[in-house]
Amino acid sequence: MxxxxxxxxxxxxxxxxxxxxxxxxxxxxxxxxxxxxxxxxxxxxxxxxxxxxxxxxxxxxxxxxxxxxxxxxxxxxxxxxxxxxxxxxxxxxxxxxxxxxxxxxxxxxxxxxxxxxxxxxxxxxxxxxxxxxxxxxxxxxxxxxxxxxxxxxxxxxxxxxxxxxxxxxxxxxxxxxxxLGLPPAPTAMTGVDAMVHAIEAYTTRHLKNPVSDALAVRALQLLHTHLGRAVAQGNDIEAREGMLLGSALAGMAFANAPVAAIHALAHPLGSHFHMPHGLANALVMVPVLRFNRSVVGHRYAELARALDPVCLGQDDAAAADAFIALMEQHVAQAPIPQRLRDVGIAEADVPTLARAAMDVRRLLDNNARDVSESEALALYSESF
Ligand SMILES: NC(=O)c1ccc[n+]([C@@H]2O[C@H](COP(=O)([O-])OP(=O)(O)OC[C@H]3O[C@@H](n4cnc5c(N)ncnc54)[C@H](O)[C@@H]3O)[C@@H](O)[C@H]2O)c1
Ligand SMILES: [Fe+2]
Known part of the structure; x- marks a missing residue:
């Protein structure tokens, strides 16, 4: 029903x-x-x-x-x-x-x-x-x-x-x-934040709904198409418009189909280390996508097919891999720090982060797959 x-x-x-x-x-x-x-x-x-x-x-x-x-x-x-x-x-x-x-x-x-x-x-x-x-x-x-x-x-x-x-x-x-004047690094960070909103809305455990799904897919198409352009050529107004619309559509989507473990793991990075919200999301996104793949791989496959026609002919496993690779590419090509160690976080901080993430129950509960403290620790370690 x-x-x-x-x-x-x-x-x-x-x-x-x-x-x-x-x-x-x-x-x-x-x-x-x-x-x-x-x-x-x-x-x-x-x-x-x-x-x-x-x-x-x-x-x-x-x-x-x-x-x-x-x-x-x-x-x-x-x-x-x-x-x-x-x-x-x-x-x-x-x-x-x-x-x-x-x-x-x-x-x-x-x-x-x-x-x-x-x-x-x-x-x-x-x-x-x-x-x-x-x-x-x-x-x-x-x-x-x-x-x-x-x-x-x-x-x-x-x-x-x-x-x-x-x-x-x-x-x-x-x-x-x-x-137009937003510099490349914040453009990339905030753009990845918007992408994560769309992905988490589409794969959320609670309140997934067809209106959010439609908005998330369109948002991700716009963001995927325009992020590289907006970072490389800040004054490209069409790219900026695509990003701004994509971000608003992703917002509408996750307002009604709430975000999950990527945001949960990003929160302690913001509150304990004052890391910009988008950067925190970018640093933990790919490990969490890989972690969730066993439960929502078929959803990643659907998103991949909406982004890249090559994936239309692929089975779920191949298309899910292609989706994660596309997202990994967005982070890798962004002019932003790539690892937790690059932003002043010590390996000894990782257990503290994992413990703090467990307190973000409101978001963790939305995640497609349960996340234990030791799994959170492994995810942060992967980003370290
Ligand atoms: N309410 C929600 O649904 C929701 C969703 C995600 C994040 N957030 C919150 O949003 C905050 C992060 O917002 P943000 O990532 O947009 O960054 P921000 O608002 O913290 O701004 C970051 C910096 O960018 C500068 N800046 C902003 N626009 C600029 C422009 N066009 N040109 C030049 N400089 C510009 C600002 O002056 C500031 O120094 C966090 O507090 C996060 O928790 C809220
Ligand atoms: Fe966010």
Missing amino acids: LRFQFDSPPRILCERGAALRLAPLLQGKGCAHAFVVTDPGLVRAGMVDAPVAALRDAGLRVTVYDQVEADPPEHVVLAATAAARAAGADGVIGLGGGSSLDTAKLVALLAATPQALADIYGPNRARGPRLSLIQVPTTAGTGSEATPTSVVSTPDHQKRGVISPLLLPDVAVLDATLT
Whole structure:
């Protein structure tokens, strides 16, 4: 029996230059004061001035919070929320990578409905209403603009998620011109993150559904086709558009068919070693794909056939191998560190990572194959 539910942002606006035309989206919701959530890197890159000027030109009051940190810690979320309340903002715009978008989600919620952050971690514990929310990603990416999740770093080195349909934006705006200046390494890291979203959504143990499947396949096709181009030629707007759309589709997919062991093993790398989220995923992806192959090899074969016509004539075993080889190639060709030892992790840290991964039950439970602590240790060792 087919039984599923699918939640998504009510509107996606995909248009080059759309970041300069955000005002009507908020004014249409009756907003007069926009609170823009972004980070210092984007301000330095000169990406915040023009969208903010356009909002002001259209008659909106604007307050900018530009102190978001990567893997946003709780104190950043709380400081941004306090600033939004003090300003009297009635609409929130997230402008940036996943860190800014995740912060913007919680600001929109907590500024309108005060509740303790510690009380709302986990699924469906948040209460509304929230302020109007527009999400504008500048990486491709986390897909955060299309997910009901906000990931926060807690003081005890954990990454915890607030998960609620209230965190889906009113509009997700895909403006590929914003991603033209993203350097090759973050382009590759965030691109692999998006691929992992699609793969894990398609192979998840829980809540796999036909809408997510269709989105994941299309996302992976777009990401597979455009990642190399976007890394090699940052100003290739078509490649950037393919990546941004692929990332959003993958986000919609995994919002409803949750990610699993690759993300579970990536979490401790982010929370203990401050490794960028996409890089952490890239470093553990291939070992986990090989580990899961005995259970979901036929799914990998389906994905391989969607990516490469050569695989259409192959049996499942050959096509699954081809899929893993394609993904391995994406990581190998990316201008990023290739092994845990290359990013300052010592072999003695591996057992600590394996133990910490066991705490990421929420994601491990979604994995097609059970992962024990000793298996996690073997997977990290393979990446070492
Ligand atoms: N909510 C979700 O569903 C979800 C999914 C996956 C990841 N995440 C979270 O997202 C975060 C990671 O996000 P991210 O990988 O997008 O990176 P990020 O938001 O942490 O940004 C990384 C760096 O890239 C810079 N940057 C971003 N866009 C740029 C551009 N166009 N040009 C130049 N520099 C640019 C930023 O200034 C920053 O210094 C993590 O906290 C992770 O946990 C959330
Ligand atoms: Fe991710």
